[in-house]
Amino acid sequence: MNAIRPDAIRAHMRFLSDSLLQGRGTGTTSYEIAARYVATQLEAAGLHPAGVNGTWYQTVPLRKSVVDDGKSSLVLITKSGEQTLVSLKDYVLYGDLNRTDSSVEAPVVFVGFGVTAPEHNYDDYASADVKGKIVAVLGNAPAKFPSTVRAYYSDYAVKAKNAVAHGAVGFIDLLTPEDQKRNPWDWNMPQVQMGNMEWLQKDGGPHNGFPGLRCWVELNQSGAEKLFAGAGKTLDQVFDTARASQPQSLALPVTARIHTISSHTSADSPNIIGEVPGSDPVLRNQYVVYTAHVDHLGICPPKNGDNVCHGALDNASGVASLLEIARAFASLPKVPRRSILFVFVTGEEMGLLGSDYFAHFPTVPRSAIAADINIDGAPGLYYDMKDLIVLGIEHSSLEQQVQSAAKQIGYSLTPDPMPEENFFIRSDQYSFVQQGVPAVEVGDGIKSVDPKIDGLKVQKEWMVTKYHTPLDNMDQVLDYASGARAAGVNFLVGYDIAQQDAAPTWNNGDFFGEKFGSRHAGDGSAAK
Ligand SMILES: [Zn+2]
DSSP: OTTSOHHHHHHHHHHHTSGGGGGGBTTSHHHHHHHHHHHHHHHHTTOEEOSGGGSSEEEEEEEEEEEOTTTOEEEEEETTEEEEOOBTTTEEEOOOSSOSEEEEEEEEEEOTTOOEEGGGTEETTTTOOOTTSEEEEESSOOTTSOHHHHHHHHOHHHHHHHHHHTTOOEEEEEOOHHHHHHSOHHHHHHHHHTOEEEEBOTTSSBTTOOTTOOOEEEEOHHHHHHHHTTSSSOHHHHHHHHHTTOOOOEEEEEEEEEEEEEEEEEEEEEEEEEEEOOSSTTGGGSEEEEEEEOOBOEEEEEETTEEEEOOIIIIIIHHHHHHHHHHHHHTOSSOOSSEEEEEEESOSTTTSHHHHHHHHSOSSOGGGEEEEEEOSSOTTSSSOBSEEEEETTTTBTHHHHHHHHHHHHTOEEOOOSOGGGOGGGSSTHHHHHTTTOOEEEEEEOSBBSSTTOBHHHHHHHHHHHTTTSTTSSTTSOOOHHHHHHHHHHHHHHHHHHHHOSSOOOBOTTOHHHHHHTTOOOOSSSOOO
16 A cells, blocks of 8 residues: 555645646646646556547537626516516526527426425425426425435436426526525635536537526525515525425516526547456456546636636545556556556536546446446545545445445544535536446545544535635645545555455445436437
8 A cells, every 4th residue: 555655646736736737627728738647647657548449538528608697687577567686696697508598588486495206205396386487496405304315306407307397497596594604605606607517418419408497597695585575485484494394385476587698618528547457357347437536617716816726625636646546556466356447537516527428428338337436535635534434335335345444544434424515416426326336435534633623623614715716725734644544445445346256236225226226328318
């Protein structure tokens, strides 16, 4: 395990988060430079290229939509007249990926969390008629659901699909006070303004494009109050109902006229893929996949005069850690039985796009993918820790490999202390889960070796002060020796999976296993 070098983790991070890399925005030249760097390191470490046509790369075709706020508008029409809301203050529009000019005028129906979960006897749409109407939907999902189920239903793709299935023609997104606290408007709105992206299907249409929805709006608190003016209930009342995990809907006495003008650009952006072929004549045709996203946000709202979102921890650290893990595998005197595939992905910050594309169009047979181990934020860098939090551990037999690797290096395991963040569906492992592949992400623990450090506090503070800002840079004081030690766990988990006779399986009756486990989306245009 001495193959994993703290100094190399720091050096990779320093290069990838340098200002010259301009924040590695998906589809930019600076991302391409980062991609070349990753391929170069893999080549130097002795891996085999495992992208398309013998290259290191798999190109992901993308479309980006950026709203022209000056030309777009949102008007609320009630019995007492028309009210034009103020863009970027009351609301922000998401770009339409299907049309550059999109209009809709329709009554608005509030449908709680917008969740239909028959297995939990819960349906916000039960008594709502939303056909031809715009739905207003709260973020997140009922807290009474088990955290896995809550995470699944909080996915906006699931909410959009459900809205379309009920006949809705537009989507308005509202945040509860709790969600606003975790995602303040001034932090979130500029990220929405930077545009949204999808990967393009073979038919040229955007994946998860939902053409039936002719607007996607996020309302600030002030916009939400205007939307609910004159409704039979106050916002506080509906938030209370949401807190109580009760389904709800309410036809609002308002029609919204929303005009979205957006510009579309196309971009190709590569995943970078390297392989360490396995040693077993049969099992070498199966693959343990590691993933880490190379992209970050690019240029973003300035902090202290710096407008580069460097993404040092998010996720130069994961790339750095995985480059070292790849080097460690390639330099083993005897490689493991299964093959190991290192997939460095693009477009994570734009919605898990590179990993989702790879999971739909893998460069090896999908049925041959044994598991995915994702690294988003290399564990261990904040402080030397006694424990780990492993997302996804409760879903599959991968728990055995994680338990044994953690024990071997000397970590205990702590359950996820922030289930309301729904982290398991928020990084690239979820792209694999959705294609039936068991996956885990090993993350930072909260028990520091130094009793003076409150680990949970450090992480929560980082989330509100540095996460997705220019302050996630190399000025942060990080513990690279601890990061190298924690990388050993990810190494061992993959090694152990690769050595087992049997491939990992979903636990009996597991929610994700049942939902996706038998699902193979095929190699066509892969509609979800
Ligand atoms: Zn991120």
